[in-house]
Amino acid sequence: xxxxxxxxxxxxxxxxxxxxxxxxxxxxxxxxxxxxxx
Amino acid sequence: xxxxxxxxxxxxxxxxxxxxxxxxxxxxxxxxxxxxxxxxxxxxxxxxxxxxxxxxxxxxxxxxxxxxxxxxxxxxxxxxxxxxxxxxxxxxxxxxxxxxxxxxxxxxxxxxxxxxxxxxxxxxxxxxxxxxxxxxxxxxxxxxxxxxxxxxxxxxxxxxxxxxxxxxxxxxxxxxxxxxxxxxxxxxxxxxxxxxxxxxxxxxxxxxxxxxxxxxxxxxxxxxxxxxxxxxxxxxxxxxxxxxxxxxxxxxxxxxxxxxxxxxxxxxxxxxxxxxxxxxxxxxxxxxxxxxxxxxxxxxxxxxxxxxxxxxxxxxxxxxxxxxxxxxxxxxxxxxxxxxxxxxxxxxxxxxxxxxxxxxxxxxxxxxxxxxxxxxxxxxxxxxxxxxxxxxxxxxxxxxxxxxxxxxxxxxxxxxxxxxxxxxxxxxxxxxxxxxxxxxxxxxxxxxxxxxxxxxxxxxxxxxxxxxxxxxxxx
Numbered sequence: 039x040x041x042x043x044x045x046x047x048x049x050x051x052x053x054x055x056x057x058x059x060x061x062x063x064x065x066x067x068x069x070x071x072x073x074x075x076x
Numbered sequence: 077x078x079x080x081x082x083x084x085x086x087x088x089x090x091x092x093x094x095x096x097x098x099x100x101x102x103x104x105x106x107x108x109x110x111x112x113x114x115x116x117x118x119x120x121x122x123x124x125x126x127x128x129x130x131x132x133x134x135x136x137x138x139x140x141x142x143x144x145x146x147x148x149x150x151x152x153x154x155x156x157x158x159x160x161x162x163x164x165x166x167x168x169x170x171x172x173x174x175x176x177x178x179x180x181x182x183x184x185x186x187x188x189x190x191x192x193x194x195x196x197x198x199x200x201x202x203x204x205x206x207x208x209x210x211x212x213x214x215x216x217x218x219x220x221x222x223x224x225x226x227x228x229x230x231x232x233x234x235x236x237x238x239x240x241x242x243x244x245x246x247x248x249x250x251x252x253x254x255x256x257x258x259x260x261x262x263x264x265x266x267x268x269x270x271x272x273x274x275x276x277x278x279x280x281x282x283x284x285x286x287x288x289x290x291x292x293x294x295x296x297x298x299x300x301x302x303x304x305x306x307x308x309x310x311x312x313x314x315x316x317x318x319x320x321x322x323x324x325x326x327x328x329x330x331x332x333x334x335x336x337x338x339x340x341x342x343x344x345x346x347x348x349x350x351x352x353x354x355x356x357x358x359x360x361x362x363x364x365x366x367x368x369x370x371x372x373x374x375x376x377x378x379x380x381x382x383x384x385x386x387x388x389x390x391x392x393x394x395x396x397x398x399x400x401x402x403x404x405x406x407x408x409x410x411x412x413x414x415x416x417x418x419x420x421x422x423x424x425x426x427x428x429x430x431x432x433x434x435x436x437x438x439x440x441x442x443x444x445x446x447x448x449x450x451x452x453x454x455x456x457x458x459x460x461x462x463x464x465x466x467x468x469x470x471x472x473x474x475x476x477x478x479x480x481x482x483x484x485x486x487x488x489x490x491x492x493x494x495x496x497x498x499x500x501x502x503x504x505x506x507x508x509x510x511x512x513x514x515x516x517x518x519x520x521x522x523x524x525x526x527x528x529x530x531x532x533x534x535x536x537x538x539x540x541x542x543x544x545x546x547x548x549x550x551x
Contacts, residue, residue: 039301041151046299047284049155050360054278056353057271060130063346064264067123 080389081228085238087393088224088400092242095258095404102257103250110432111549113251113439114183114416116333118549124260125334125343126350128409131259132326133161133351134266135212135406136219136376137317137464139399142355143379145313146362147372149306150291150298154363156310158355163314164321165348171322172331172340174482178540181549185328185478186421191546192481192538193489198421200496204474205325205417210450211467213410217454218463220403223380223396226373236454243404244447247411248440252329255408262405266398267354273383273395274357280386281364290367298366312513316468319475319520326413411443418442469507473499473519477527484531485538491530499523 108117120128138161146154179188185205190198217236224235246254281287288299297303321327334340361379364386365372372378383395419439424430430438477492503519506512 040296041299041301043285043288046151046288049356050278050284050287053353053356053360054271054274056350057267057274057357060350060353061264061267061271063350064123064127064130064267067126067346068260068264071121071123 078229080392081224081230083389083393084224084228084396085230085234087397088238091397091400092239092404095261095401096242096246098261099246099250099254099258099408103246103254106253106257107250110436111183112253113436114412114420115329115549116251116253116256118333119335120256120330120333120339121335122339122342122346124256125330125339126346127263128256128259128330129165129343129347130350130354131263131266131405132330132409133165133347133406134263134354134402135409136216136403137161137212137406138351138355139358139402140219140376140379141464142359143362143365143382144376145309146298146359147365147378148362149309150295150300150303150366151363152301152303152306153309153313154356154359156306156313157359158352159310160314160317161351161355162348164318165344165351167318168321168327169341169344171479171482172327172344173337175328175331176334176337176340178482178543179332179547180544182332182547183329183420183549184416185323185325186417187547188543189478189481190421190425191543193477193492197477197489197493197496198425200493201323201474201478202417202421204323204470204496206414207470208320208323208467209325209410209414209417210446210453211463213407213414213446213450214453215463216403216407216410217451219376219399221454222374222377223399226377227380227384227392227396233455236451239400239403239407240447240451240454243407244411244444247408247415247447248443251415251436251439252333252412255412256330256333258408259405262401266401266405269394269398269401270354270357273387273391273398274360276388276391277361277364277383277386281367287360287364287367290369291363293367294369295366298363308513312516315513315516315520316465316472319516320468320471322479323471323475324413325417326409329413329416411447414446415439415443418446465512466507469503469512469515469519470500472516473497473503473523476520476524480524480527480531481538484527485540486531486534486536487527487538488530488534488536491527491534495523495526495530498526 142157220239221232221236224230499519506515
């Protein structure tokens with residue numbers, strides 16, 4: 039069984055978009071922490 | 077040295093100076109007592125816990141090794157590597173809960189093993205921890221060294237020194253607090269930098285479809301889901317990384333440093349999900365190397381060389397910064413983990429009445445010695461993946477005896493020691509013969525059989541309350 043082109047493209051692009059989501063979550067966590075501190 | 081190499085040195089020095097400065101200033105503000113040198117005040121919150129777990133994972137073990145495995149064994153190996161990093165954090169959650177409830181005032185794995193199993197197992201586990209942390213640190217320095225060598229035509233030793241000296245400096249001064257705070261900066265910078273460089277690399281290589289077609293043309297077996305070498309590698313790396321992380325002083329140290337178990341749980345779940353796309357993207361550089369039919373001069377350099385070949389100079393420099401951040405984050409984590417092991421386990425065994433001030437001093441001296449030793453090994457630049465796998469094998473033999481001791485009251489020190497040593501004796505020859513998967517399986521199965529059969533037959537019962545009574549914080 040071979041990885042299909044569709045699966046391959048989806049995996050790479052979702053992972054790439056995942057990096058943006060990861061960054062967004064990090065900012066959100068820091069903002070929440072900063073808010074709690076104040 | 078070429079002009080890119082000169083720019084690499086300048087930008088890396090600037091970045092390292094900034095990270096070192098922030099690490100130093102933060103440590104100065106937060107080093108409230110000697111205990112906080114090893115546990116960061118036991119007050120770390122979710123944002124920092126998530127960041128430190130991400131930054132710890134994103135070392136050469138994520139930037140270089142997944143690409144190396146993708147280049148050598150294909151897509152299944154790549155997915156296996158990304159899963160391994162995620163699964164390891166998930167598996168650690170119940171163990172972290174048990175550590176936090178049984179040993180709330182703890183500092184190291186060693187002190188737990190000493191109280192639970194006695195001195196012989198303590199010595200064996202110390203050996204395992206030191207070998208693991210040393211391989212981890214050396215492999216990160218190697219990552220920096222080979223990136224400088226192959227991209228900038230800079231001697232390996234210079235690259236290692238540029239990264240190694242500042243990391244040793246701020247970790248020696250600030251301990252775990254400095255490592256966690258700089259991890260937060262590193263994690264925040266790593267994701268956007270990796271995104272930008274990967275985006276450009278995908279675009280300049282003709283897109284993901286072109287990459288797929290290139291692999292199909294040059295190595296079609298690497299697109300086979302059940303490619304034997306890929307499946308074997310995937311299974312092996314999931315076992316190896318999970319075993320190693322369960323027995324990793326850097327992770328145990330973070331459990332002790334957390335405000336409460338909820339923080340650890342959230343941090344581990346977040347990092348587990350977040351490291352998956354990062355590993356896939358880093359590994360994709362290895363696939364691009366196959367698609368472009370690149371012949372790599374060093375098995376670990378795929379990521380950096382592909383980035384350098386595909387990216388414009390400014391973006392390639394951004395990728396160098398990704399490498400620098402990745403290497404420094406995991407490097408400082410392994411150094412601070414070693415500081416606590418060296419001081420609170422080794423030195424305290426010789427000088428049980430050592431003051432907390434002297435414990436910090438011993439930790440600082442140990443950090444410098446350990447860091448310099450790892451730099452000397454890094455000058456020789458062996459394969460990063462092989463070095464990490466050797467470290468993982470040693471951990472695999474000890475992981476079941478050590479972790480089972482947190483849950484199973486019938487296991488004794490003799491059984492744990494015998495299981496660990498026999499696991500290593502059986503696993504090591506297989507590893508040297510190139511049978512990595514079987515070496516990990518053999519080490520884990522042999523050690524598990526000994527401790528669980530022994531535990532089933534044992535009449536002794538360990539009182540877990542002794543852990544709380546005997547393991548106290550440094551102050």
